[in-house]
Amino acid sequence: MQNDQSTIPATDPFALFEVWYGEARASEPNDPNAMALGTASPDGFPSVRMVLLKGHGPDGFVFYTNAESRKGEQIRANMRAALLFHWKSLRRQIRIEGPLSEVSEAEADAYFHSRPRVSQIGSAASDQSRPLPARHVYLDRVTALEERYPEGDIPRPPHWTGFLLSPRRIEFWSDREFRLHDRRLFTRDSEGEAWSNTLLYP
Numbered sequence: 576m577q578n579d580q581s582t583i584p585a586t587d588p589f590a591l592f593e594v595w596y597g598e599a600r601a602s603e604p605n606d607p608n609a610m611a612l613g614t615a616s617p618d619g620f621p622s623v624r625m626v627l628l629k630g631h632g633p634d635g636f637v638f639y640t641n642a643e644s645r646k647g648e649q650i651r652a653n654m655r656a657a658l659l660f661h662w663k664s665l666r667r668q669i670r671i672e673g674p675l676s677e678v679s680e681a682e683a684d685a686y687f688h689s690r691p692r693v694s695q696i697g698s699a700a701s702d703q704s705r706p707l708p709a710r711h712v713y714l715d716r717v718t719a720l721e722e723r724y725p726e727g728d729i730p731r732p733p734h735w736t737g738f739l740l741s742p743r744r745i746e747f748w749s750d751r752e753f754r755l756h757d758r759r760l761f762t763r764d765s766e767g768e769a770w771s772n773t774l775l776y777p
C-alpha cells in the first residue's frame with residue numbers, strides 16, 4: 576500500500592498554484608497556460624472552451640477574449656465561471672470556480688498591445704463566434720486592417736477585453752497509484768476571507 580499521507584499540502588492555495596504552474600511550465604510541451612473555461616447561458620445550459628491564462632495572483636485568474644462572442648454573451652448574462660487546468664505529463668488537475676469581473680480598460684489596452692501586431696489585427700478583424708460565410712471574408716478583413724494601419728499598434732476594439740475570476744473554490748487533484756488519487760479542496764465565501772480546506776474522496 577502506498578504512503579498514507581496526502582502529497583497536496585494544506586497551504587495557501589495561490590502559493591500551491593504557483594508551484595504546480597511552475598512545474599507545468601517546465602514540463603508541458605506547449606501551452607501550459609491553456610485552461611478550459613466553463614460558462615453558462617442565462618437558462619443554465621453549460622458551455623466550455625479553451626482559453627489562455629494571461630495573468631494570475633492573489634486577486635485571481637485573468638483571460639482575454641471577445642466580449643461579443645458566445646462566451647462573452649454568457650458571461651455578460653451570468654458573471655460566474657469555472658476554470659480547469661489538466662497537465663497530462665504531470666498527471667495533475669486544478670479546478671477553480673468563482674465570480675468574474677471585467678479588467679480595466681488600461682489593463683486590456685496594455686495586454687492587447689503587448690501581443691504581436693498580426694495577433695492584434697486578427698482579433699480586431701474577428702466577429703468571434705458569429706457565422707463566417709467563407710474564410711476569405713475574414714482574411715479580406717485582416718488585409719483591410721493591415722492597409723489601414725500599416726505600422727504601429729492597432730486600436731483595441733472596445734469589445735476585446737479581459738475577465739478576472741476571483742476564486743471561491745480551488746481544488747487540486749493529483750494522480751496516485753492504483754487510482755487512489757489525492758484531492759484537496761480550498762474554499763472561501765468571499766474575497767479576503769481566510770481559506771478553509773479539506774481532503775476529498777477521489
Ligand SMILES: Cc1cc2nc3c(=O)[nH]c(=O)nc-3n(C[C@H](O)[C@H](O)[C@H](O)COP(=O)(O)O)c2cc1C
Pocket residue numbers: 606609622623624625626627628638639640641644645646647703704
Ligand atoms: C489552446 C487554446 C487556447 C485558446 N485561447 C483563447 C483565448 O485566450 N481567448 C479566446 O477568446 N479564445 C481562445 N481560444 C479559442 C476558444 O477555445 C474558442 O474557440 C473561442 O474563444 C470561441 O469560443 P465561444 O464561441 O464559446 O465564445 C483558444 C483555443 C485553444 C485550443
